Amino acid sequence: MKSRLSRRAVLAGAVSTLTVAATVRAPAQGIQERTIRWGHLNNPGHPTSLGVRKVAEVLLAKSGGKLRIREFPASQLGNEMQQQSALRGGTQEMFSASTTSLATVVKDFGLLDFPFIVGSSAQAEALITGPFGKAMLETLPEKDLIGLGYWGLGFRNVTNSRTAITKLEEFAGLKLRVIPNPVYLDTFRALGANPVPMNFGEVYTALETKTIDGQENPYSVILSNKFFEVQKFLSATNHTYTQNIITIGKKFWDQLSADERKLIQDSVNESRDYQREVTLKADTESLGELKAKGMQFNEIAPAEMARIRTATRPVAAKFSADLDQAKVRLFNAELERVQKL
Incomplete structure (x- = not known):
């Protein structure tokens, strides 16, 4: 009896091993050796970098070691516009940056930059994973880009070297670096600041030399780029929620087999929860570290926040008029839904 059971166990184990091996090998039939930049x-170490590494890890395993992602952090391949152009031209494979930079390619992405549209990360997540976020991904192929999904990076907050911002009037005259995007420019003009469009890689030096007074970014970006070394004041303005969009060049995408495309998309999808968790954790921990490193942090009283929001309302009205009205209606309907969460 024991001998018969033993033989059955060995056979079962052998079948199981073969099944696993077949499962691992099967996807590789339509896959070439590729290095994806x-x-x-x-x-x-930033949540974006950790997300890239997680996708790389998952994709390497799924492809049997054939599809490798090589990470180029810290603007090594150029600024936002340069990397987008490289993707569209077929000289770079993948890129992740804020949806803000895509507004120069598809204007309707500017809707996500409207100030104070969401009040929590849960609302932001619901907006981007719902019908509006999906509709925006569908606009990209005609621009020679493929959108694979979004990563939330947290609320943006203002830092500067001159004053704590506790009320609307304290924005007056501050030279603040903003993403080169019309919505951001008009938002900070409405607050009385002097917004300066500037590529991200130039920001630290501009802050250090006092070419600008401040900038605005999520806590994790402020920390990982060591802005605390050249900025004293950090104010919880929470004016917009940054979404990173993961894009891949259409010219490269069209060269891939159906198996390769599926593995890349599946790897991005399976890494979303991990990236979301590290983002939320980094947001909390980054604020604590920024305080520990000497930044003077302040929240803004609800009454003053109401004044600040009111000052920026004309921005949404102005830019909505110049966008695809079907997208604007979908966006507003989705906002109404998620703001109840």
């Missing part, structure tokens, strides 16, 4: 703007 993925560029982004943030430093190693």
Whole structure:
């Protein structure tokens, strides 16, 4: 009896091993050896970098070692516009940066930059994973880009070297670096600041030399780029929620087999929860570290926040008029839904 059971166990184990081996090998039938260059703007260790590495890990395993991602952090492949152009031209494979930079390619992405549209990360997540976020991905192929999904990076907050911002009037005259995007420019003009469009890689030096007074970014970006070394004041303005979009060049995408495309998309999808967790953790921990490193942090009283929001309302009205009205209606309907969460 024991001998018969033993033989059955051995046979079962052998079948199981063969099944696993077949499962691992099967995807590789339509897969070539490829190295995929993925560029982004943030430093190693930032949640974006950790997300890239997780996708690389998952994809390597799924492809049987054939599809490798090589990370190029910290703007090594150029600024936002340069990397987008490289993707569209077929000289770079992947890129992740804020949806803000895509507004120069598809204007309707500017809707996500409207100030104070969401009040929590849960609302932001619901907006981007719902019908509006999906509709925006569908606009990219005609621009020679493929959108694989979004990573939330947290609320943006203002830092500067001159004053704590506790009320609307304290924005007056501040030279603040913003992403080169019309919505951001008009938002900070409405607050009385002097917004300066500037590529991200130039920001630290501009802050250090006092060419600009401040900038605005999520806590994790402020920390990982060591802005605390050249900025004193950090104010919880929470004016927009940054979404990173993962893009791949259409010219490269069209060269891939159906198996390769599926593995890349599946790897991005399976890494989303991990990236979301590290982002939320980094947001909390980054604020604590920024305080520990000497930044003077302040929240803004609800009454003053209401004044600040009111000052920026004309921005949404102005830019909505110049966008695809079907997208604007979908966006507003989705906002109404998620703001109840």
